[in-house]
Amino acid sequence: MDEMSSDKDPQFGYRELLEREKSSLTGQLTEIGYGETGGSRLDYDSNFADSSQVTAEKSETEALVTELKTALTDVNEALLRLENGTYGLCQACGRQIAQPRLEAIPTVKYCIDCASGQKKR
Ligand SMILES: [Zn+2]
Numbered sequence: 001m002d003e004m005s006s007d008k009d010p011q012f013g014y015r016e017l018l019e020r021e022k023s024s025l026t027g028q029l030t031e032i033g034y035g036e037t038g039g040s041r042l043d044y045d046s047n048f049a050d051s052s053q054v055t056a057e058k059s060e061t062e063a064l065v066t067e068l069k070t071a072l073t074d075v076n077e078a079l080l081r082l083e084n085g086t087y088g089l090c091q092a093c094g095r096q097i098a099q100p101r102l103e104a105i106p107t108v109k110y111c112i113d114c115a116s117g118q119k120k121r
Pocket residue numbers: 090091092093094095110111112113114115
């Protein structure tokens with residue numbers, strides 16, 4: 001019952017977190033009409049075009065889509081960093097980001113010092 005826990009890649013957990021986040025985001029985007037193929041605008045039937053309610057819903061949806069896409073981009077970038085072996089390194093100072101911080105925010109790009117805006121000294 002001891003499933004090779006010893007040679008488990010320490011970054012495996014992050015990959016799994018990121019993959020899960022990615023499919024959740026992709027699923028939400030698909031659900032509201034934006035696939036991962038991206039770029040395509042919501043295609044409301046022109047029959048509906050005159051309703052101001054549709055317009056309001058549409059801009060709400062677009063705000064949500066923007067949010068989801070930004071999050072998805074972050075996830076994809078984090079996955080790319082996993083591939084490159086630079087995952088977990090601060091994009092600003094190059095130091096290792098603290099584990100608890102990575103676990104809380106797997107897509108985090110900056111160590112706490114850089115994120116809080118300034119290094120002391
Ligand atoms: Zn840093």
